[in-house]
Structures are given as C-alpha cells and as structure tokens.
Amino acid sequence: MVNRTIASEGDDLMSIHVTNLSKTFTEDEGEELVVLDDIDVTVGDGEFYTVMGPSGCGKSTLLNILAGTIPMDRGEIEYAGSPISPTDLPVGYVFQEPRLLNWRTVGENVDLVLRERDLSKSQREERIVDVLEMVGLHDERESYPLRLSGGMRQRVGIARALAVDPSILLMDEPFSSLDELTARNLRDDLLDLWKSTEKTIIFVTHDISEAVYLSESVTFLDTRGRIFHQSEIEHDRPREPDDPALLETEAALMKTFFDHMATIQSV
Amino acid sequence: MALKNESLGGVIRDDVVEPVLRRVRENLLQTVLPITVLLVIWGGVASYISDPGTLPGPLITFEQTYYLTFTEDPYGLTALDHVRVTFVRAIVASVLVLLLSVVFGILMAVVKPVGDSLVNFLPLGMTVPAVVIILLSLVWFGFHESGLIFAVIVAATPFGVINMWQGARDVNIGLLEMAHSFDASNRMIWRHIYIPHLLPYLFGSYRYILGMVWKVTVLGEVFGLSDGLGAMLRTHFQFGNIEIVLGYLMLFVGIVLIIEYVFLKPLEDHLFRWRT
Numbered sequence: 001m002v003n004r005t006i007a008s009e010g011d012d013l014m015s016i017h018v019t020n021l022s023k024t025f026t027e028d029e030g031e032e033l034v035v036l037d038d039i040d041v042t043v044g045d046g047e048f049y050t051v052m053g054p055s056g057c058g059k060s061t062l063l064n065i066l067a068g069t070i071p072m073d074r075g076e077i078e079y080a081g082s083p084i085s086p087t088d089l090p091v092g093y094v095f096q097e098p099r100l101l102n103w104r105t106v107g108e109n110v111d112l113v114l115r116e117r118d119l120s121k122s123q124r125e126e127r128i129v130d131v132l133e134m135v136g137l138h139d140e141r142e143s144y145p146l147r148l149s150g151g152m153r154q155r156v157g158i159a160r161a162l163a164v165d166p167s168i169l170l171m172d173e174p175f176s177s178l179d180e181l182t183a184r185n186l187r188d189d190l191l192d193l194w195k196s197t198e199k200t201i202i203f204v205t206h207d208i209s210e211a212v213y214l215s216e217s218v219t220f221l222d223t224r225g226r227i228f229h230q231s232e233i234e235h236d237r238p239r240e241p242d243d244p245a246l247l248e249t250e251a252a253l254m255k256t257f258f259d260h261m262a263t264i265q266s267v
Numbered sequence: 268m269a270l271k272n273e274s275l276g277g278v279i280r281d282d283v284v285e286p287v288l289r290r291v292r293e294n295l296l297q298t299v300l301p302i303t304v305l306l307v308i309w310g311g312v313a314s315y316i317s318d319p320g321t322l323p324g325p326l327i328t329f330e331q332t333y334y335l336t337f338t339e340d341p342y343g344l345t346a347l348d349h350v351r352v353t354f355v356r357a358i359v360a361s362v363l364v365l366l367l368s369v370v371f372g373i374l375m376a377v378v379k380p381v382g383d384s385l386v387n388f389l390p391l392g393m394t395v396p397a398v399v400i401i402l403l404s405l406v407w408f409g410f411h412e413s414g415l416i417f418a419v420i421v422a423a424t425p426f427g428v429i430n431m432w433q434g435a436r437d438v439n440i441g442l443l444e445m446a447h448s449f450d451a452s453n454r455m456i457w458r459h460i461y462i463p464h465l466l467p468y469l470f471g472s473y474r475y476i477l478g479m480v481w482k483v484t485v486l487g488e489v490f491g492l493s494d495g496l497g498a499m500l501r502t503h504f505q506f507g508n509i510e511i512v513l514g515y516l517m518l519f520v521g522i523v524l525i526i527e528y529v530f531l532k533p534l535e536d537h538l539f540r541w542r543t
C-alpha cells in the first residue's frame with residue numbers, strides 16, 4: 001500500500017483553486033435560483049476530493065462548470081498556478097448514467113473522444129487497449145453497450161474518461177445506480193486506478209459511507225449553494241467498508257450535516 | 268465461404284435468399300400460419316357464396332394473377348408493367364416525402380418558431396381527406412403524373428414531418444452534454460449522435476410514408492390516369508371483372524411483401540444490430 005502524504009507546497013503545483021464561484025439559474029417562471037453562492041474550492045494535486053450535499057444543491061452544476069459544459073456567472077479558476085478557463089481544464093467526466101452511444105461498440109465509444117485529439121491511429125489504438133485493460137473490459141471491445149451489465153457500462157464510461165488522459169477525473173455519482181455489490185467492486189477498482197494513475201479525482205455523491213470510504217477530503221454543500229463544512233478523512237488505507245472507525249466518522253459527519261440543515265431551516 | 272461468395276449468384280443466395288428463408292423458418296408461426304388461415308377463410312367464404320363475380324376464390328384469383336402477369340393487353344403492357352409504373356411513381360414520391368420530412372422535422376426541432384407555427388398546421392394537413400387533395404391537384408396540375416405526385420406529397424408529408432420532429436426532439440440531452448464535456452465538434456456530434464439517433468425514426472417514417480404513398484398513388488391513378496395499377500383497377504372494376512381486380516391486387520401485395528422482406532427488413536436488421 002502506498003502511503004499518501006498530505007500534499008506539501010512543492011508538489012501542490014497542479015492543484016485547482018476555485019474562488020468566488022457563483023451560478024444562478026433562471027427558471028421557467030422567471031424565478032432566480034441561486035445554485036452556487038460564492039464558493040471556494042481547493043483541490044490538491046492527486047487528491048481524492050468528494051463533494052456531498054442533498055439532492056438539487058448544485059453538485060452536478062459544479063462539475064458541469066469545471067467540465068466547461070455550462071458557463072459560470074462569476075468566479076476564478078486557477079490551475080497549476082495560473083488562471084484558466086474551465087473549458088481548458090484537463091478533465092475526463094464520468095456521469096451517473098453511463099451516457100454511451102448504444103449504436104457504437106465499446107471500443108468505438110472510447111475511440112470517439114480521441115478522434116479529435118492530435119493522436120495518430122496507433123496512439124489511439126494503444127490508448128483504447130490501455131484503458132479497457134485498466135477497467136477490465138479488454139474482452140468486450142467489440143460488444144455493443146446494451147449487451148453489457150450496468151456495472152460494465154459504467155466501467156466503459158470510466159475507460160472513456162481515462163482515455164483522454166486527464167489530470168482531473170470528474171465523477172458525478174458514478175455508482176449510485178448500481179447494486180451495492182457491484183458498486184463495492186467498482187469502488188475498489190477506482191481506488192486502485194487512482195493509486196496507480198495519481199489523478200486528481202473530484203467525486204460527487206450523496207452516500208456518506210461511499211464518501212468516507214473513498215475520499216481524502218469531503219466537502220458539504222447546502223441547499224443555499226454554500227459550502228458549510230469540510231473534513232479530511234484520515235483513516236489508513238486500505239479501508240474496510242464496514243470498519244467501525246469509518247462508521248463513527250460517518251455518524252459524526254451526518255450529525256454535522258443535519259445540525260446545519262436544521263439551523264438554515266429555522267432561520 | 269469467401270470462394271462461395273465470389274459469384275453474383277452466390278452473393279444473392281447468401282445475402283438475400285438465405286436471410287429471407289431463415290426469417291420464414293424462424294417466424295413460421297407468424298408468417299405461414301396467418302397466411303394459411305387467411306386463404307382458408309377466403310376459400311371457405313368464396314365457395315359458400317359460390318359467385319365468382321362477387322368473390323372469386325383464391326385459386327381462380329392466383330390463376331388470374333399468373334395470366335395477367337405474362338399476358339399483354341391491347342396496348343402491349345402486362346400487369347407487371349402497370350405495377351412497375353405505379354411502383355416508380357410511389358418510390359419517387361416517397362423519397363421526396365422523406366426528404367421533406369427530414370428537413371422540416373429537424374427544422375421544427377432546431378428552430379423553435381418554425382416548430383411552434385408548423386405544429387398548428389400539421390393536423391390540418393393530416394385531416395384533409397386524401398381524395399380531396401388528389402382531385403384538387405389533378406384539376407390544378409393536370410391529369411398526369413406530376414399532378415399525382417404533387418397530391419401524394421401533400422397528403423403524406425405531414426405524417427412524415429411529425430414523425431421526424433418527434434425523433435429530433437427525443438435526442439438524449441445527456442449524450443450531448445457528454446459530447447461537449449469531451450470537446451466534440453459539431454461535425455462529430457451530428458455524425459455520431461444526431462444521425463444514428465434519427466436513423467430508426469427515419470426508417471419508421473419511411474415505412475409509414477411508403478404505406479401511405481402506395482394507397483394515395485393507386486387512388487390517384489383510379490381517378491385520373493390511364494396507366495398504372497389504379498387505372499387497371501378502375502377499368503376492370505367498371506366491367507365488373509372482380510377476379511381481374513383481385514388478381515391485380517395479389518400481384519401488388521406480393522411486390523409490397525418482397526420490398527419489405529427482401530430490402531427493408533434485412534437493411535433494418537443490419538443497421539440496428541446494436542439493439543441487442
């Protein structure tokens with residue numbers, strides 16, 4: 001097992017700093033919905049960073065902004081020490097649903113995100129083989145997605161995100177639609193991938209045990225679009241899903257969460 | 268395998284005849300059985316009525332079909348020639364209808380004002396009886412082919428447009444979001460998301476359009492043309508030759524079935540093989 005140290009000044013060069021990020025949606029009836037209200041996020045290089053919060057609080061919106069698919073209203077993003085537009089952040093995105101092209105084979109689905117990058121045919125080929133190997137799907141390259149199980153489809157989604165060789169992996173509740181057994185397998189495989197590739201992972205979930213099991217750091221968003229709590233999870237790895245120490249951490253975090261929700265509701 | 272495929276006959280045997288036979292074998296219950304039942308009922312009713320002038324039995328009818336197919340009429344045309352004339356008209360018209368449907372269906376989905384205004388007119392186009400459209404268009408454009416094709420286009424296009432519009436609106440937003448997050452160009456998005464997504468709708472629409480176009484074309488021929496299947500039906504109906512009318516009908520049905528099972532279905536199976 002690799003013992004990860006908290007990133008020091010020196011190897012923190014590739015970290016992400018988001019400051020004063022705000023996003024407001026105008027709903028159909030013309031009402032303004034503040035989804036992200038002036039939030040600051042710092043994610044260290046190679047960190048496993050998890051964002052938690054109740055449904056509809058803006059977790060996906062945060063990831064979409066980082067992926068450059070929706071514009072932010074206000075805020076700055078700094079990556080590797082210099083300001084950067086979110087569209088230029090080197091990210092790979094894994095969604096809650098696999099979002100595969102069902103009419104393309106597994107291999108083609110991966111290849112599609114490589115087509116428009118400056119890669120030769122043989123480099124693309126190598127990447128496809130590599131990432132399918134990483135997620136354990138080298139035998140399914142010629143299969144069509146609808147023929148795969150839910151867990152396998154999610155693996156294809158992960159392979160596709162890895163294919164663009166991103167420094168940052170954005171994952172939006174990637175395991176929430178899987179059964180617990182499959183999800184556990186995928187979580188362990190994800191931790192292995194994270195260890196071996198040293199990518200930065202920004203992970204969204206509303207499952208507290210998943211957050212504690214996987215993450216180095218957990219950040220809580222509330223329904224007003226603010227960050228109200230951040231915790232470092234310092235348990236040794238490898239962790240055991242049902243370890244009482246982890247359960248204790250989960251309980252403490254849940255208490256913090258519900259106490260906070262109670263205060264903002266009573267205001 | 269490769270050797271066998273080299274001759275044209277081999278190709279036809281392997282790629283056309285084999286799949287058709289396989290489909291018949293696999294769907295024996297769905298194909299042979301209903302046809303047999305239908306023929307038995309037909310034969311039963313015909314012998315009960317026992318008046319070939321009203322309802323000729325299947326045997327007389329198929330004999331008639333055989334005869335018509337290979338015998339020239341006074342103008343030197345066989346039934347096959349007439350059906351071919353109708354067939355060409357229907358194909359030309361249906362392809363034009365399909366093109367219009369694709370263009371307007373997508374336009375309606377992409378340009379909101381176009382969608383909002385056309386959506387009010389389409390039901391109108393769909394409710395005007397085909398006969399009215401045919402008669403008016405024959406009067407306006409003359410009793411020949413161009414009038415007929417115009418009528419068919421007017422009658423069938425609204426249905427195709429609705430279908431394609433539905434398809435274009437159903438595109439999965441999640442996939443588009445995914446494509447954007449991986450910086451896909453518009454070209455990529457069209458080629459790998461929109462077009463493959465629309466293809467099944469295109470197929471569905473074409474089936475529907477073709478069915479509609481056959482009917483309207485034949486009807487138009489009945490009213491105003493001197494050749495084609497519809498014209499023959501009119502002539503023989505006027506003379507009370509019901510067995511000839513049915514003989515023509517069987518030839519027509521046979522050709523439509525061949526188009527479906529030899530062309531459309533195999534093509535569809537190949538294109539949509541990803542649907543498990």
Ligand SMILES: Nc1ncnc2c1ncn2[C@@H]1O[C@H](COP(=O)(O)OP(=O)(O)OP(=O)(O)O)[C@@H](O)[C@H]1O
Pocket residue numbers: 025026027033035053054055056057058059060061062206
């Ligand atoms: N394009 C949009 N236009 C208007 N409102 C939007 C849009 N996208 C999201 N919203 C609203 O913003 C809020 C936050 O959405 P978001 O998808 O980020 O939530 P979430 O935290 O990911 O929730 P969940 O856990 O259910 O996935 C929701 O109330 C949602 O309805």
Ligand SMILES: [Mg+2]
Pocket residue numbers: 059060061172
């Ligand atoms: Mg979400």
